[in-house]
């Protein structure tokens with residue numbers, strides 16, 4: 001219920017008392033009416049209190065009614081979007097650009113399913129407001145990732161049959177590519193540190209580790 005509706009409910013209750021002849025109620029009506037008149041109209045925000053039909057969780061951010069043009073670069077393409085600048089990048093990718101390879105898991109930067117690269121760094125898209133990006137920021141998703149590390153990871157993932165249900169895997173792959181781009185000879189500790197935030201409910205961790213080592217070997221050869 002928005003601010004205006006709440007005020008009108010309050011007014012209804014007070015009107016009932018006013019009809020019963022209460023002077024205090026009449027005074028209350030005047031003060032509520034003044035509050036309604038003073039309430040700002042252009043910048044009100046609304047918050048969802050239940051998950052929506054797409055399963056997006058309640059209230060991960062304040063969604064402004066006022067929108068602005070946002071410019072971002074995704075997979076090498078300039079995009080101009082009419083969205084609120086506090087909309088998470090994940091929603092921009094999935095809902096505005098129809099790039100559904102990046103997955104929604106937890107929405108609170110805890111599972112890694114939404115991992116993309118921003119200027120090469122693994123980034124949780126669910127907690128990255130699109131307004132934080134500049135037009136020069138380079139966003140890379142699973143649909144557009146390429147290069148030596150990406151090829152090696154893709155080949156290793158297929159060779160070792162890493163994927164089970166697949167839901168977490170675009171995030172796992174994006175984190176693995178970021179690791180191998182910087183470090184072509186990762187130790188177990190390096191792999192643990194890089195992949196720590198990527199959760200797999202199918203527990204494919206052993207195969208992921210083996211595939212990262214296999215991809216690293218391919219890159220060094």
Ligand code: FES
Pocket residue numbers: 103104105106107108109110111112113114115124125126127
């Ligand atoms: S959906 Fe972003 S970390 Fe889980």
Ligand code: FES
Pocket residue numbers: 163164165166167168169199200201202203204
């Ligand atoms: S493969 Fe199923 S969640 Fe990771």
